[in-house]
Amino acid sequence: MAKRTILVVDDDPNIIQAVSFVLKKEGYIVTTAVDGKEAFKKAKEELPHLIILDVMLPKLSGFEVCKRLKANTQTRKIRTIMLTARSEEKDKRLGEKLGVNAYITKPYNIDEVLFTVKRAIEKKELQRSIEKMKKAALVGYMGEAMSHEIFNPLSVVSGSVQLLMSRIKKGKKLTTKEYEDFFKNITKNVERCIEIINIFRKFYASIGIEIKPRNLEETLRDILEGKI
DSSP states (O other), X not given: OOOOEEEEEOSOXXXXXXXXXXXXXXXXXXXXXXXXXXXXXXXXXXXXXXXXXESSOSSSOHHHHHHHHXXXXXXXXXXXXXXXXXXXXXXXXXHHXXXXXXXXXXXXXXXXXXXXXXXXHHHHHHHHHHHHHHHHHHHHHHHHHHHHHHHHHHHXXXXXXXXXXHHHHTTOOOOHHHHHHXXXXXXXXXXXXXXXXXXXXHHHHHTTOOOOOOXXXXXHHHHHTTOO
């Protein structure tokens, strides 16, 4: 598993040093900030897995940082732990509204910090796994729906071509109008297939899946060999 990045934010250098030391010892990558503006700037640039920040910060409070994180599409999923010197319910209620994931009250215990950090990251990984499974299930469902929708127009195209070839083999002459009707029917159903494919391409793009051209036989072989 890749190392997880944690942004530690506090205007007290002693707290930053102590928390950073313990987290690095546990294998986390740690970056730091000393005020709210710097914290939000680093969050956007680095996209850490987790932010530990004090409630009382210069320039922007911890709550204001959380508010900006949740309003930004790039940072809204970053989990946050608040360090606070007080244990007031109104602060916790405000934090819940802003998406704060946990609180640690000062003076804190290092074991409590590590436990809270580990639990927050595990929840993030669990949520990510659930989202991936949901997306995979949705992709499978939509793929099944696509094959069903595209089967009918392809069947019409196949049947029309077979009927046309059969008449030609039997030496039956077709009028210009009959040819026109055949090809109009084929064109109509081919266009329907293209329309269906484009609908599904747009759907996949909307959930962040890029559709790239791929040889079907190679894809099936890769799946069977466990490469995909």
